[in-house]
Amino acid sequence: MLTNARIFFVGGLLSYRSLFDWLSPWILVPSLLVSPICQVLLFAYIGRGAGVGNDEFYVIGNALSYAAIPCLFAMGATIEGERWGQTLGIVLATPARRIPLFLGRSLPVIVNGWFVAIVGILAGVVLLHTSIPAHSWPALLVAVAVASTSCTGLGLAMGAVTLRVRQGAVFGNVLFCVLLVFSGVNVSLDQLPTWMARIGSWLPLSHAIEAARGIADGESLVEVGGLLLDELGIAVLYAVLGLVLLRFFEDESRRRATLDRM
């Protein structure tokens, strides 16, 4: 039990630090501080230009959407990076249990995504004078955490896939774009074409974004609880998918030595 807990916390943090090579200020500041703010501004102005929606709508949508960047890329990197470093085989040769091993890596990633989304929201408050009532903040922080959890779930699944198809960065970008278009980031699901909305409701973010918008409009945590539970369900869905894939690839690689092939 204690071993598993250590693998979860200590191992997770260590591999996050060693495999996510963005942790230099030169990369961190532009990509995780400047860019989310710019995305929020871009769409808020697009909304103003088009005369559709209000600033708050875009601030929440895009701040949460950008949380997907660290979630997808960092989670992907902690798995794919091992392959580049040829260390995955070494890790898999240890007796450590796989579930705490890989889930442990997601915890720092979730924190990272949460932080990025909050930066985006604060930027909206400061730069666009979006007002969010003070009593809504605690519930909003929870909703953001749920959003970044489900994105990290998707990141885990993506990381597993990149073990076999490489090009993790491309995948991360593609998924990010898919979320941007389908998850109700800039156009709420009910205003999207039906087929797009249907896809969106099975993706991370869409429920959390809707919940967060509700919270910012004064709804309580209980009122949006159903949406957040749906979002958590999606998080679990993708995380389980990722773990199953990892398991499958591990077994398969033992049979056919596919893991260390570059």
Next chain:
Amino acid sequence: MRGVLRQLWVCYRIQLKVISSDWFDGVLAVFFPLMFATAALLVYRVNGDPAAMQYVGLGAAIMGMWTCQGVIASSLLSRERWAGTLELVVATPVSMTRVLVPTTLALSTVGLYCVVATYLWERWVFGLELQVLSWPLFVVAVLLTALTLATFGFFLSVTAVRYRVSWSLGAALEYPGWLLCGFVVPLAILPAWTHPLSWAIPTTWGMAAVRDAASGASPWSNLALCAAVGIGYAAVAAWLGKVLVESARRHASLSLR
């Protein structure tokens, strides 16, 4: 002179081969801006005003060019550094300008491909048919926008000789460029202090010229400004290239990865 033109032409063709031979990169260079264009179109579509759709449709088509140049150009030399070819290129007797200009022109060519792809996407997926009153002027405006964007990319890429993290700064330029060049947001609604920034980018003028040509107005004054700003960047970049290569020799920053 003929020798120089030949060198530029051969390097352009070979660099185009390098860029276009990676399927993933190619798709991404088009896909990423295309998805943002889609998001913008979806927002504008909510009201469905045809004039607004024409506005955003034209802007979205040019948006992709910015990504190809602004983002990829600044990571260009980082890639050369990573592949170990940067030192070899600097060790040749030609100046950085003659190495970089054909490369950024190759990127602009990919950018033109982006324009066509977005145009078709708008037509097929959104059923949006752009109204272009003068096709010849429209094409001239798009080409000049691509050309001046290449000089701007040249300016960005040259800074990477000395600073190896400039790729991340380049990536961070993507959104500001989309905001400042007036692709999908009318410049008039941006805060006044950002206007000088917009004017300093040749693409802003290029975009305005493209809109002029589409609406039947004369694009020539905007094209002249676009060319002037573009030439300005080329001159600064050529000078900067010299200085930064010297500085790289002094500080041993060429081979660092």
Next chain:
Amino acid sequence: MEATDLRRTFRRSSGLLRRTHQEVEAVRGVSFHLDKGELFGLLGPNGAGKTTTIKMLITLLLPTAGSATVAGFDVVRDPREVRRRIGYVFGGDRGLYERLNARDNLRYFGELYGVAPAVQRRRIPELLEMVGLTGREKEKVEGYSRGMRQRLHIARGLLHDPEVVFLDEPSIGIDPVGARELRETVARLVAVGKTVLLTTHYMFEADELCDRIAVIRSGEIVAEGTPAQLKQAVSGGRVLEVETYGAPESVVEGIRGLAGVRSVAVDDRGQQQVLLVQCEPGAQLTQPVLALLGDVRVGRVALREPTLEDAYIELVTSP
């Protein structure tokens, strides 16, 4: 080519908020000269300053002090003239456009070196033939083995028919057969009158190829001469190799004390130790050494000429 008192210091910075700067002297006063058509070897351990020296000579780095001329031009004042006349090849598998084939890689650099199209058309196939890549020139470099990449590198370095060729550890990571072919290629370069500066870790390579060698240690040249001179200057005498089983330290000390012994190195190989006794010229040490060993079990005993490696190790490890 002439280098006079070349020096280069680097500033290393560490820490994020409180940056500390440290000056590191990578090369401290290196001087040598090469005659036209000579093959000069620069030997030294990792981090001794070989690559830094080369980079100053090929104009990629500015010297902090000192001066150098290559093919008659100053590396600081006339970098372009120097660049036109030199070829640079480094070891390892970087430095090529992975997504291009061999021919396009060569054509690209051919343009950058201003090689006329007609000359390119003749020279590129020639070079591909010379490095044994004919028939594979249309494949992307991604799929090349290390040896093939290295050979392509050499072809690239020779495209513009340079007067001086710099080879920086060209044989690193190449298998023995490839390394031998490489040595043949290098020998051919000298045969057609090129001046070559070669750095390497492999002693037999240097011994076989180089007309003269300089050994560089911690940024300074500690010895220079022909391979034969180096062997003589360092060891002078021969090397006595004795296989022993369980020779106690006291006996080794005793051997060190013998007249005519320069140094004794003990190479532990499990139960067996090999004593390497460097002898003064003319000293007859076999009998005294065996006498000192007494009833310690002794295996093979051999007296041999010093190799360049013996000389090199003594040079770079002596205090």
